[in-house]
Amino acid sequence: MVHNAGVVERADLLTPAAVAQVLELADLAGNADGAYPLSEHVVLHLRHGGDGLSTHLLVRDPGDGSIIAYAHLDTTDAVAGASAELAVHPLKRRHGLGRALVLAALDVAAEQDPAGRLRLWAHGDHPSATALANSLGFARVRALWQMRRSLFAPLPEVAPPGDVQLREFRPGADDAAWLALNAKAFAHHPEQGRWTLDDLRIRMAEPWFDPAGFLLAERAGELIGFHWTKIHGSDGEQHHHDPIGEVYVLGVDPGAQAAGLGSVLTVAGLAYLRRRGLSQVMLYVDESNTAAIRLYTKLGFVRWTTDVSFARTNP
Structure with missing residues (x-):
C-alpha cells in the first residue's frame, strides 16, 4: 500500500523480531505521551501470535529498515465493524505516518465490510489524535476513563x-x-x-x-x-x-x-x-457507566486519563 507518507506494509503475522520492534515502539510512544498506545488484547495478540484474524500495518525507516509506525487492525467484529490502534515513533511524527496508517486501515476494512466501517482507539485523548480522526471523517463515539486511587x-x-x-x-x-x-x-x-x-x-x-x-x-x-x-x-x-x-x-x-x-x-x-x-491502584470504566463511576468515586477513585474511540460509519 502506497500513501503520501510512504509505503505501508501489510502482514497477517509478524516475526518475533518484528513483534519486539513493535513493542519497543509502543514503549517509546507511551513514554512520550504518558499513555500506552496499545490495549491489552492487542499486546496479547502480538505476544502470542494472535488468532490469524488480525492485520498488522507497518511503516519502516527507509534508512535502517526499523519499524517507525504501526497499526493493529481487528476485523472480526461483524456487528460494530473493524477497529484499529496505532503508534508512531515520537521522533518521526508530523510527517503523515499516522494518516497513512489510518488510510491503509480503511482500505483493509473496506475489503471486509462494504460500508467501510472503522473504529479508531486513541489512548490518552490527545488533541493530535482527535485532529487526525476529525480530518478523516471520524466522530467521537465512546470514552473509557482510567481512574486511580492511593492505597495509602x-x-x-x-x-x-x-x-x-x-x-x-x-x-x-x-x-x-x-x-x-x-x-x-x-x-x-x-x-x-x-x-x-x-x-x-x-x-x-x-x-x-x-x-x-x-x-x-x-x-x-x-x-x-x-x-x-x-x-x-x-x-x-x-x-x-x-x-x-x-x-x-x-x-x-x-x-x-x-x-x-x-x-x-x-x-x-x-x-x-x-x-x-x-501504593496505587487503577481501573478502566466506560464514561457512560455512571453507576460504576459513582461506586468508584465513593471509594476514593478519581479520573486520571481518558481513552477515546472514534468511528467512521458513513464514509
Whole structure:
C-alpha cells in the first residue's frame, strides 16, 4: 500500500523480531505521551501470535529498515465493524505516518465490510489524535476513563452479606462457572462479555496472573460476583514505572444482586493489593457507566486519563 507518507506494509503475522520492534515502539510512544498506545488484547495478540484474524500495518525507516509506525487492525467484529490502534515513533511524527496508517486501515476494512466501517482507539485523548480522526471523517463515539486511587488512603470497613462467602479463584475448577458469570455480568459489554475459555487461559498464562488476587463471591455454592485484580510492573518486564495495581475485572450477577456486593468485592481486592505492598491502584470504566463511576468515586477513585474511540460509519 502506497500513501503520501510512504509505503505501508501489510502482514497477517509478524516475526518475533518484528513483534519486539513493535513493542519497543509502543514503549517509546507511551513514554512520550504518558499513555500506552496499545490495549491489552492487542499486546496479547502480538505476544502470542494472535488468532490469524488480525492485520498488522507497518511503516519502516527507509534508512535502517526499523519499524517507525504501526497499526493493529481487528476485523472480526461483524456487528460494530473493524477497529484499529496505532503508534508512531515520537521522533518521526508530523510527517503523515499516522494518516497513512489510518488510510491503509480503511482500505483493509473496506475489503471486509462494504460500508467501510472503522473504529479508531486513541489512548490518552490527545488533541493530535482527535485532529487526525476529525480530518478523516471520524466522530467521537465512546470514552473509557482510567481512574486511580492511593492505597495509602484508608479503606472503608465493609463485609459481605451473611449468606455470601469470598474465596480465591481455582484455576481449572472454576473456569467454566466464571465464564458463565462473566457473560451474564457483561452481557451488554462490547468486549468483556464475549470472553472464551481460550481468552481466560491466555491471561492465566501471563506472568502477572495470581489466583490469590482473583476473588470470587459465592452463595450456596453458586458464583454471584468476582473481582479480578492485576499488578503491572512486577513481572520482570520493563514498564518504566513502579508497580501499580488494577481493578482488572469486577462483576456481579445481575440476577443475584446482593446489597453492596460490588463495594465489598472492590474493597477486598484493594486490601489484597495493599498487602502486596503497592501504593496505587487503577481501573478502566466506560464514561457512560455512571453507576460504576459513582461506586468508584465513593471509594476514593478519581479520573486520571481518558481513552477515546472514534468511528467512521458513513464514509
